[in-house]
Amino acid sequence: MLEKELDLDYFHREGFKRYRCKKCGAYFWSAIPRDTCTESPCGEYKFIGKKGYFRREFEIEDMRKEFIQFFEKRGHKRIRRYPVVARWRDDVFLVNASIYDFQPHVTSGLVPPPANPLVISQPCIRMVDVDSVGKTGRHLTGFEMMAHHAFNYPDKEVYWKDETVAYAIEFLESLGITREDIVLKEHPWFGGGNAGASFEVIVGGLELATLVFMNLRESENGDIEIDGTKYEEMPIKIVDTGYGLERFVWMSKGTPTIYEAIYPDIIEKLMSLTGVEKGEKEDRILGLLAFHSPKIESMGERKFLEFFVKETGINREYYEEKIVPIQKIYALSDFSRSLSFMLTDGIIPSNIQAGYLARLLIRRSLKILDDLKADISLYDLVEMHAKRFSDIMDTSMLPVVKEELEIEEERYRRTMKKGAEIVKRMIKKKREISVEDLILLYDSHGLLPDVVKRIAEEMGIKIDIPENLHSLVAKRHEKNVEKKKKKERKFPVEKTELLYYNDSYLKEFDAKVIYSERKELILDRTAFYPEGGGQPCDLGFLIHNGKKIPVVDVQKYGEVVVHRIDGEIPKGAKIHGVIDWERRERLMRMHTAEHVLLAAIRRVLGKHVWQHGTQKDVYESRFDIAHYKPITREEIKKIEREAMRIITSNIDVEAKFMSRRGAEDKYGFVLYEGGIPPGKEIRVVRIDGFDVEACGGTHVKKTGEIGFLKILRTERIQDGVSRVIYTAGLSALEKVQEMEDNALKATELASGSMDKLPEKIKSLIEENKSMRKEMEKMKEERVKIIADELLRNSKDGKLVARVHMDRGEMQKLMKFLSEKLEKVVLLNDKGALMVHSTDERAAEIAREIAAKAGGKAGGRGSFAQGKIERVEDGVNIAKTLTGYE
RNA sequence: GGGCCGGUAGAUCAGACCGGAAGAUCGCCACAUUCGCAAUGUGGAGGUCGCGGGUUCAAAUCCCGCCCGGUCCA
The missing domain is CATH 2.40.30.130 (Elongation Factor Tu (Ef-tu); domain 3)
Known part of the structure; x- marks a missing residue:
């Protein structure tokens, strides 16, 4: 399939020929004859230690500018980056690639692109590589994908393969790369329901860019099969390119790893703070590591390390002592940058969805900070990144980010402390930690195996951490992955x-x-x-x-x-x-009130607040928001005041249909607070100056019609999610009246005045408590008196008696008697049976009595209890059994 | 959204597997010792065992539902 697809006129015109890599077998195009595709591991990173590939060194900012301007000059419109959290999509959390910005509606053809063709540098977060970051020299969780996209429609062709490849070569040449160094490797591409042919653009052994020609989509009846999935041709053909900004910067500098090329300032700072040093020897090893790192995937980390140490002849301890800390610094500098994107884009750390991914990075970062004993806060690092990239990051979010990170650190410390105690107790009890324990500790308590190992070693216990621990954890999560599907029904009519x-x-x-x-x-x-x-x-x-x-x-x-x-x-x-107008009117007020509430909340709590879900109802509605801490009583009052201000200002509520493109361009993704509606046209509800949302609900014409908005209570429904329960209009008045009724009733019952009600209730509770205690005491007195009386009736340390009291009192009574007597049987009027016997045969006696007097009993040691039906018989049987009388 | 762990005195937890009289340590209060404090000793207060239902003669313990907290994963 690829041969035909990718045999471009451009290549023949420009003297490129097709070759096959003798190592990996892949086909590629090159201007000079070659045996291999040159991509690592078929070739090596030739640019490390060399600066000859580019005409000069580039920083991230320079490189981004260079790329965008290159394409702007060639008729592409520059588009501002999208947030890294994919607010416009409900199938993914984070943006993984620039094309995510245009899925699903632009790629499906429903909505036109913001410009065509366009150029963008899109920050992306890829969590899949989180374990490799720092170790391989080239993996990152956060990176910018520079891209130019063209969307070709049946009636309007922009450009396709030849032009795309020509642009790539021209751009590389503009940076000083010679044509002879460029290899274009053929590659079938598929993902996210789409597929197409692609080129990987390789220079000096490193893939710098991918040029995808997306023209297929998944289809049951498709006639093209790739990797077992059937695809059909799409009416739209999309040029989807991705140029790795950080990789370009890396190559321009020729540093041993990508990390020191892209954030030299952060790395330098961390090194000076921790005293970690790096010389030529370390650089050489890091370069070798980057070269060999593709083998990690096939070998596993442990085996790879053995191989690597053997291959290079370096000392294992030296590696742990000198290289590992450097790798940690690399990872930390990357994690903190990803966090700066995620947090300033409004992701709130939590245990759900994208929030969890943020927490994962935060915890990994904090652990590294601990390991390195670096005297710097995670926030300081995040702030450094945000300030450096202030042109593409919202630094006004930093105060919120700071608070979030402080809360997260506090939480992390608590988890670690608690976890350490659990581990210690476990060891005390069992003197060992099994693999199952390790899984449990990680999965349920968030304790990484090496943390457990450290604690155990302090207590003199050795632990083996199996390398496949993560897959064992994954196994526990495998079962029950069932997806609910919304019922779609079809009717033989068009539309209403x-x-x-x-x-x-x-x-x-x-x-x-x-x-x-x-x-x-x-x-x-x-x-x-x-x-x-x-x-x-x-x-x-x-x-x-x-x-x-x-x-x-x-x-x-x-x-x-x-x-x-x-x-x-x-x-x-x-x-x-x-x-039913009464119902509808209440719902309408409630719905507009919800929009007012969101506006008020965002004003009071901050713009990071994002709607998480809502349910309106006639009398009480709920509104869930993402927020990093519980809402205080003071904040509730402020929100209510702010909401009433919007209501009393009597602002117009405008609802109109707009094109999705137009609405997104004008208002941004805040539109999708309440969910992502399908379709080309969306209905936009706007309270001028306060709130804009895509919303299909019914609304009042002016905010004044809401009349009254009252927050009834708030709940924390999940970590990072608070629920605000509110009501509006007449329903609000009724609620307040109801509350007042209750307060009045309570006042009446407490016979006091309403403003003194809390004190009155407090004193009543205290009175009640002391009375209960008094009663307990009196009961005890009574029991004592009865006990004395009964003791006088005992014979030879034996006693059988029928008493008139409940089980609780009987137990107390028994406690007294058992101190002085050998054998005691007590029965009450309801048939409750209690037996004491110092010879530890209480249960036997109780059971025998129960068996003969119709009942059941049991116990252990010197005490037993049970229930019988015939009390009189029970007394007689007990007398015979104990020899009393 | 799902899996797992947990909720017992003011705090940290034991008891739960295997149902049978609610515990430990710290903290608190009083007294003793002391010029006073700390330390120590003695005594004491402090609990609807998260809530609701079920099984049972009997539930902190077993079963079901809910609430709350933690944690891992998508």
């Missing part, structure tokens, strides 16, 4: 005209029934709002032939609205619809 969008105050309407089956009705037009966007559906009734038929549920499937009715109306009938 949605009257509530034209006029959200429409209470009654006329319509025709165009579908009617099993109490499900579709009308040609409707004012009934179907359930959606966290807003419950409207209720009401349809009048047909003078009869009122209740509407009990309204759902939307695709473009049609289905009414479930309690009655029968035939297809073709003309009806008059009437909405």
